[in-house]
Amino acid sequence: MSTKDFVEKDYYKVLGVPKDATDAEVKKAYRKLAREYHPDANKGDAKAEERFKEISEANDVLGDPKKRKEYDEARALFGSGGFRAGPGGAGGNFNFDLGDLFGGAPGGGQTAGAGGFGGGGGGGLGDVFGGLFNRGGAGTRVQPRRGQDIESEVTLSFTEAVDGATVPLRMSSQAPCKACSGTGDKNGTPRVCPTCVGTGQVSRGSGGGFSLTDPCVDCKGRGLIAQDPCDVCKGSGRAKSARTMQVRIPAGVSDGQRIRLRGKGSPGERGGPAGDLYVVVHVDAHPVFGRKGDNLTVTVPVTFPEAALGGEVKVPTLGGPPVTLKLPAGTPNGRTMRARGKGAVRKDGTRGDLLVTVEVSVPTDLGADAQDALEAYRKATAGEDPRAELFQAAKGA
Numbered sequence: 001m002s003t004k005d006f007v008e009k010d011y012y013k014v015l016g017v018p019k020d021a022t023d024a025e026v027k028k029a030y031r032k033l034a035r036e037y038h039p040d041a042n043k044g045d046a047k048a049e050e051r052f053k054e055i056s057e058a059n060d061v062l063g064d065p066k067k068r069k070e071y072d073e074a075r076a077l078f079g080s081g082g083f084r085a086g087p088g089g090a091g092g093n094f095n096f097d098l099g100d101l102f103g104g105a106p107g108g109g110q111t112a113g114a115g116g117f118g119g120g121g122g123g124g125l126g127d128v129f130g131g132l133f134n135r136g137g138a139g140t141r142v143q144p145r146r147g148q149d150i151e152s153e154v155t156l157s158f159t160e161a162v163d164g165a166t167v168p169l170r171m172s173s174q175a176p177c178k179a180c181s182g183t184g185d186k187n188g189t190p191r192v193c194p195t196c197v198g199t200g201q202v203s204r205g206s207g208g209g210f211s212l213t214d215p216c217v218d219c220k221g222r223g224l225i226a227q228d229p230c231d232v233c234k235g236s237g238r239a240k241s242a243r244t245m246q247v248r249i250p251a252g253v254s255d256g257q258r259i260r261l262r263g264k265g266s267p268g269e270r271g272g273p274a275g276d277l278y279v280v281v282h283v284d285a286h287p288v289f290g291r292k293g294d295n296l297t298v299t300v301p302v303t304f305p306e307a308a309l310g311g312e313v314k315v316p317t318l319g320g321p322p323v324t325l326k327l328p329a330g331t332p333n334g335r336t337m338r339a340r341g342k343g344a345v346r347k348d349g350t351r352g353d354l355l356v357t358v359e360v361s362v363p364t365d366l367g368a369d370a371q372d373a374l375e376a377y378r379k380a381t382a383g384e385d386p387r388a389e390l391f392q393a394a395k396g397a
């Protein structure tokens with residue numbers, strides 16, 4: 001099941017329950033509908049069968065508290081459609097839907113430890129602090145702070161890089177402390193830091209007509225100080241959260257490429273946006289195929305008669321059936337030919353080519369017949385000097 005499914009399918013609607021329905025209500029709604037649309041009770045009714053499948057699917061997710069939580073999170077994150085990975089950093093430019101990237105996360109249930117990644121945490125904090133400072137007011141504004149970017153690495157096999165792959169990515173990041181809702185205060189009522197008056201920053205004059213700002217030391221840049229520090233996070237408001245995400249790496253990535261997943265880094269503070277996640281991709285070499293942009297490369301041995309007289313040569317492709325290449329008579333060693341559409345997948349879904357380089361192989365143990373034939377060939381071509389031109393050119397220079 002993909003995240004796309006999650007975003008597009010409204011399982012609550014399918015079961016006819018409100019979003020805040022209890023587990024018991026979900027179960028009850030499912031049982032009622034399942035009885036009604038069960039294939040045994042609707043023999044030959046394709047529509048009922050379809051509906052029954054939908055109902056089962058919805059129950060698979062909503063009936064499992066863990067999956068339901070992930071479903072709700074996925075919808076909250078992706079439902080708006082506003083998330084789109086922008087141009088990448090140093091590595092390259094990639095634009096693709098996050099929906100594609102996070103295939104399968106909910107089904108596998110890979111969340112380890114406390115979740116709270118991205119989205120929800122930031123919004124919640126914004127509410128908490130928004131309320132706080134609207135009351136305390138007096139012109140003090142606490143700026144929202146963007147979450148940190150996270151960098152991670154992944155190693156793909158050659159084939160995975162060509163075809164695209166969904167890979168688990170384990171990351172630790174900072175999430176709001178659950179015990180104090182990220183406020184750092186036992187009672188959820190931190191006060192504004194007097195040193196920086198809530199900005200989290202102090203300026204230091206540089207004398208050059210401009211000033212530099214440093215994070216406030218007293219509140220560690222948070223703008224808030226716990227009155228009664230939370231025992232769990234010691235007043236920091238942050239908790240370490242480890243999580244394994246299923247990340248969809250698009251087809252056609254190359255070794256060393258850096259992919260940016262917007263909004264998948266650490267959550268922001270005070271309603272600030274989440275940071276980004278950068279994934280540096282490493283690609284293992286393939287024993288046979290190489291890569292040149294969208295094209296794949298392969299070197300294919302041919303016999304001297306095949307090269308000299310021409311012939312049909314079978315060439316392996318990556319993950320597909322072999323293709324047959326027609327060698328014209330007199331194909332020189334090292335010539336590269338093109339098998340169209342047998343290369344790597346491009347961003348638009350089309351494929352590059354397979355560049356086939358022929359390599360004339362020289363036999364090392366000849367049978368008697370072959371030896372005789374070659375001796376006859378030597379005699380027949382005795383008048384030809386393949387190095388005549390070489391020596392001519394050497395003299396000229």
Ligand SMILES: [Zn+2]
Pocket residue numbers: 193194195196197198199200201216217218219220221222223224
């Ligand atoms: Zn401060």
Ligand SMILES: [Zn+2]
Pocket residue numbers: 177178179180181182183184185230231232233234235236237238
């Ligand atoms: Zn805490």
